Amino acid sequence: MWEIVGIIGFFLVILASIALHEIGHLVPAKKFGVKVTEYMVGFGPTLWSRRRGETSYGVKAIPVGGYIRMVGMLPPPKDAPEGTARSMSTGRFTMLVEDARRQSLEEIAPGDESRVFYRLPVRQRVIIMLGGPFMNLALAFVLFAIVLVGIGTAQPSLTVSSVVPCVPTVDAPTGSPDASGECAQGASPAALAGLQPGDVITGLSGETPASWDALTDQIRAQGVVAGVLTVVRADGTTVQLPVETAEVTRPVYDEMGEPTGAVETTGFLGVRPEIEYVNQSWTTVPAQMWDLTARSATALASMPVRVYELVSETLVGGGERQIDSPVSVVGVSRLGGEIVASDESPEAKLAIFLSLAASLNLFLFLFNLLPILPLDGGHVAGALYEGSRRSVARVRGRPDPGPVDVARLLPVAYVVAVALVAVGAVVIFADLVKPLTLG
Numbered sequence: 001m002w003e004i005v006g007i008i009g010f011f012l013v014i015l016a017s018i019a020l021h022e023i024g025h026l027v028p029a030k031k032f033g034v035k036v037t038e039y040m041v042g043f044g045p046t047l048w049s050r051r052r053g054e055t056s057y058g059v060k061a062i063p064v065g066g067y068i069r070m071v072g073m074l075p076p077p078k079d080a081p082e083g084t085a086r087s088m089s090t091g092r093f094t095m096l097v098e099d100a101r102r103q104s105l106e107e108i109a110p111g112d113e114s115r116v117f118y119r120l121p122v123r124q125r126v127i128i129m130l131g132g133p134f135m136n137l138a139l140a141f142v143l144f145a146i147v148l149v150g151i152g153t154a155q156p157s158l159t160v161s162s163v164v165p166c167v168p169t170v171d172a173p174t175g176s177p178d179a180s181g182e183c184a185q186g187a188s189p190a191a192l193a194g195l196q197p198g199d200v201i202t203g204l205s206g207e208t209p210a211s212w213d214a215l216t217d218q219i220r221a222q223g224v225v226a227g228v229l230t231v232v233r234a235d236g237t238t239v240q241l242p243v244e245t246a247e248v249t250r251p252v253y254d255e256m257g258e259p260t261g262a263v264e265t266t267g268f269l270g271v272r273p274e275i276e277y278v279n280q281s282w283t284t285v286p287a288q289m290w291d292l293t294a295r296s297a298t299a300l301a302s303m304p305v306r307v308y309e310l311v312s313e314t315l316v317g318g319g320e321r322q323i324d325s326p327v328s329v330v331g332v333s334r335l336g337g338e339i340v341a342s343d344e345s346p347e348a349k350l351a352i353f354l355s356l357a358a359s360l361n362l363f364l365f366l367f368n369l370l371p372i373l374p375l376d377g378g379h380v381a382g383a384l385y386e387g388s389r390r391s392v393a394r395v396r397g398r399p400d401p402g403p404v405d406v407a408r409l410l411p412v413a414y415v416v417a418v419a420l421v422a423v424g425a426v427v428i429f430a431d432l433v434k435p436l437t438l439g
Contacts, residue, residue, distance in 0.1 A: 003341035006353070010336025011063075013357045014329055015041060017139060017364065018066045024135030025068050025128055025376075026055075032124045035115040037107065038069035064329060064424060070128075071107050072116020075403040118403050122387035129379040136365040143358035145285050151351045152277035156212035160199045160231075164188045164270035167246050175270060185246075188270025193229060193243040195271055202238070203230035212273045220266035223247050245269055277347050289362065296363050299324065300370075307423055310430055321434045328424060331431035332360060338438045373406070373413035382406050 019041050029036050035054060040046075042060030049058025108116060117125065164175035166183030177183050201215060202208065205227030209215035226244040233239055245267045252262040299306075306326050313319045327335070339353045371381035386404040393401050 003337040005337075006340025007333045007337035009340065010353070010357070011329070011333045013336070014333065014360070015063055017136060017357070017361050018042075018063070020135045020139055021132040021364065021368075022066045022068050024131035024133070028124070028128045028131045029068065029070055029117075032120055032128065033115055034117050034120065034128070035071040035112050036068050037071060038067070040068075041066040043067075069107075070117045071112055072105075072118050074105075074407045075118040075405060076105060118406075122383045122390075125383040126380050129376045129383070132376055133365045133368040136361040136368070140289065140358045140361040140365065141285060143354050143361065144288055145282070147351050147354050147358065148280040148284050148288060149282060150279070151347055151354075152279040154275050154348060154351070155278050156273035157276045158201045158209065158212055158215065159274040159276075160190075160195055160197055160201065160271045161274040162197055162272045163190045163195050164272065165191055167268065167270070168248050168250075170249075173251075189243050189245050189268065190270035193241040195229070195231065195241065196233070198234040199231040199239075201229065201231050201271075204228075219245055219269050223265075223267045225267070243269070275345075275348070277351075292359060292362055293366065296359075296366050300363070300366055307426065311426060314434055315426075315430060321430065321436060323436070325430070325436065326423075326427045327436060328427040328431050330428050331436055332356065334431065334435050335438065342438065372416055373409050374417055378409070378413070379406070382409070 022039055022041065026036060026039055037055060039055055039057045040049075040060055041058075042063045043065060044060050044062040047059050047061055049056050051057075117128075120128075165177055165188060166172065166175045167185035167188055168175045169184050172178065172184065175188060204215065204218060205225070207218060209218065222245060224245060224247050226242070229241040229243045231239050231241060247265055248268040249263050249265050251259045252264055254260050303326060306322075306324060309322065310325050314321045314325070335356060336353060339349055339356070342349060344352070368375050369377040369380075371377040373379070373382075382404050389401050389404070393399065
């Protein structure tokens with residue numbers, strides 16, 4: 001039940017992110033006087049729409065993006081009479097370009113000639129096209145701020161959550177007793193010392209740990225050693241508990257939490273800490289976003305390789321799906337459902353849920369900045385190229401070269417769009433048959 005609630009909830013978050021992205025385009029477009037005829041969330045058949053003024057607002061059936069339709073996105077060919085689309089040849093791609101240009105020109109009603117997109121100054125066109133991605137960036141900042149500043153980051157405290165019953169072994173690495181209820185290597189030092197859930201550890205062998213990490217480092221570095229553990233009980237009394245730590249052999253994990261194959265022998269006490277949420281300062285928000293941006297940019301650059309591995313190794317080869325595999329709208333919605341249905345505390349669920357939504361918006365920001373059509377970055381690149389070309393002409397005393405004929409790049413946009421649809425279909429299929437899970 002809760003998993004379904006989470007899936008629906010995260011799906012609505014995705015729709016909201018798309019809607020806000022398009023608002024980022026819509027508001028400056030209307031501010032600069034461009035005629036906007038449609039504002040749509042999704043693609044395909046229209047599920048609902050309502051017209052306000054000159055703009056139709058609606059929702060379409062396929063929620064994998066959205067768009068606003070601005071009049072005059074494509075300029076007429078150079079030297080063509082105003083309002084016409086000069087015929088060039090009968091090539092297939094050329095005909096596609098001319099058809100698109102003709103449709104664009106047909107949208108310009110009498111009196112709207114000054115409200116077309118291509119007539120705007122370069123600066124205003126760049127602002128309009130960057131409005132969508134930067135809306136996602138702003139949304140990511142707000143969500144990360146809620147998580148880091150409002151909820152805080154999860155940190156282990158010096159309060160005992162539970163006591164590990166046994167000294168861990170290879171067969172029982174969590175320290176659980178065997179089927180008969182016995183401990184193969186004996187009871188854990190914490191259990192023998194009489195530690196209880198709720199105890200606050202304030203000292204070990206005369207040293208006062210500043211944090212759980214400091215206490216852990218001290219225990220692991222000491223190995224087998226006898227000492228005195230100072231704890232404050234739930235009733236406020238301070239108790240001195242004699243304790244002798246044990247030695248255990250542990251696997252070594254990498255930064256991703258995966259075993260490296262190496263092992264290390266360290267000291268062992270046998271307690272699990274309570275998790276507390278510590279509110280962070282505002283300065284941690286941009287630092288967190290910058291770190292995630294760098295990792296997302298790396299992931300974006302390796303996307304073709306990850307898609308190839310997803311097909312060849314997972315879908316065709318039958319292997320396990322990698323944690324860094326691409327994920328679709330279906331996949332992240334399922335992860336949202338798992339978060340809500342998990343056994344974590346409400347604070348942890350909310351923090352993970354919002355962090356996932358923030359990461360998604362940050363990725364959308366980066367993805368839409370790619371300088372290829374039909375992405376926003378492609379339109380920005382075209383506008384900047386036009387501006388630089390006009391500047392060079394002005395410096396050289398040459399005539400204004402006019403708008404860049406973006407329509408000539410439409411075949412590239414069609415190829416990119418088909419590729420994106422194909423990749424999306426593959427990833428959705430993978431999310432259905434071999435989904436990523438939190439486990």
